[in-house]
Amino acid sequence: MLRIAVPNKGSLSDTAAQMLFEAGYTGRRDPRDLHTPDPRNDVEFFYLRPRDIATYVGSGALDVGITGRDLLLDSGSPATEVAELNFADSTFRFAGPSDRFSELSDLAGVRVATSYPGLVGDFLREKGIEVELVKLDGAVESAVRLGVADAVADVVSTGATLRAAGLSIFGPVILQSTAVLIRSAEEKPGVATLLRRLQGVLVARQYVIMDYDIRVSLLEQATRVAPGIESPTVSPLHDPEWAAVRVMIPRAETNHMMDALYEIGARAILVSSIHAARL
Numbered sequence: 001m002l003r004i005a006v007p008n009k010g011s012l013s014d015t016a017a018q019m020l021f022e023a024g025y026t027g028r029r030d031p032r033d034l035h036t037p038d039p040r041n042d043v044e045f046f047y048l049r050p051r052d053i054a055t056y057v058g059s060g061a062l063d064v065g066i067t068g069r070d071l072l073l074d075s076g077s078p079a080t081e082v083a084e085l086n087f088a089d090s091t092f093r094f095a096g097p098s099d100r101f102s103e104l105s106d107l108a109g110v111r112v113a114t115s116y117p118g119l120v121g122d123f124l125r126e127k128g129i130e131v132e133l134v135k136l137d138g139a140v141e142s143a144v145r146l147g148v149a150d151a152v153a154d155v156v157s158t159g160a161t162l163r164a165a166g167l168s169i170f171g172p173v174i175l176q177s178t179a180v181l182i183r184s185a186e187e188k189p190g191v192a193t194l195l196r197r198l199q200g201v202l203v204a205r206q207y208v209i210m211d212y213d214i215r216v217s218l219l220e221q222a223t224r225v226a227p228g229i230e231s232p233t234v235s236p237l238h239d240p241e242w243a244a245v246r247v248m249i250p251r252a253e254t255n256h257m258m259d260a261l262y263e264i265g266a267r268a269i270l271v272s273s274i275h276a277a278r279l
């Protein structure tokens with residue numbers, strides 16, 4: 001039975017649980033449950049703090065887990081990244097008052113607050129810059145205003161939290177992070193199935209099915225606009241001058257492609273969601 005670690009709280013937990021549900025797994029009934037067996041799928045779930053997941057998986061106590069790349073690297077765990085899961089995308093950056101910091105070397109000798117001391121310490125060591133790391137649990141953007149640090153290193157998504165704290169980003173990108181599936185050194189047979197199912201969910205989220213009718217003479221032009229993943233399915237219609245086309249397209253491009261196909265001469269353009277997929 002595959003033992004899977006899932007974030008129990010924080011930014012990662014809702015989307016991770018939703019993805020597993022869409023992938024056909026039984027979720028926990030009560031948000032306080034820490035363990036849910038799912039014998040029908042031959043797996044069991046352990047709901048853990050996101051920060052601890054890499055430790056459990058790296059030690060081999062659990063087989064796979066969902067966490068953030070930044071948390072994985074910060075932990076120093078030997079767990080390995082199997083796949084990106086396309087949510088909780090963020091950038092890890094230095095920030096400070098703009099009148100004092102504009103480049104990495106300005107950090108030499110100052111106090112830097114972070115809840116990721118492993119990640120930040122490794123980065124600065126590699127750059128040969130010595131700082132005093134101030135370890136905080138969260139809300140690190142307040143550390144400068146409150147006088148416990150001179151600069152911070154933290155997760156940035158929209159940048160709104162930094163702006164509200166009067167801080168500006170400076171220096172190089174420390175890391176591009178995203179939610180990832182990680183595994184232990186021992187490769188368990190169930191991992192490939194879990195990964196295929198999660199990738200199926202990603203495809204179902206990112207793509208839609210588009211159907212349209214078009215004159216056979218315009219088919220080549222239309223399939224250049226929407227080429228699909230392999231190649232579009234083309235079926236004959238009763239009228240031999242017309243064909244029906246079915247193709248997968250990126251969800252984000254739906255309306256743009258509908259406009260372009262209509263311009264070419266496609267009609268009866270219909271778009272439908274994909275509920276599950278194995279490519």
Ligand SMILES: Nc1ncnc2c1ncn2[C@@H]1O[C@H](COP(=O)(O)OP(=O)(O)OP(=O)(O)O)[C@@H](O)[C@H]1O
Nearest residue numbers: 009010011012050068069088089090138155157177
């Ligand atoms: N605003 C955000 N946008 C995108 N990803 C984020 C954001 N905040 C945190 N993350 C990502 O979520 C993961 C952190 O998980 P964590 O559970 O600590 O989230 P959190 O919301 O910070 O929870 P906590 O309230 O316990 O600090 C990291 O991989 C981080 O990059």
Ligand SMILES: O=P(O)(O)OC[C@H]1O[C@H](OP(=O)(O)OP(=O)(O)O)[C@H](O)[C@@H]1O
Nearest residue numbers: 138139140155156157158159160161162
């Ligand atoms: O760039 P933004 O879109 O503003 O998002 C970034 C903020 O989101 C996270 O905070 P979280 O809510 O997790 O609080 P925390 O600092 O206590 O972890 C992160 O730690 C940043 O503070």
Ligand SMILES: [Mg+2]
Nearest residue numbers: 010011138139
């Ligand atoms: Mg946080």
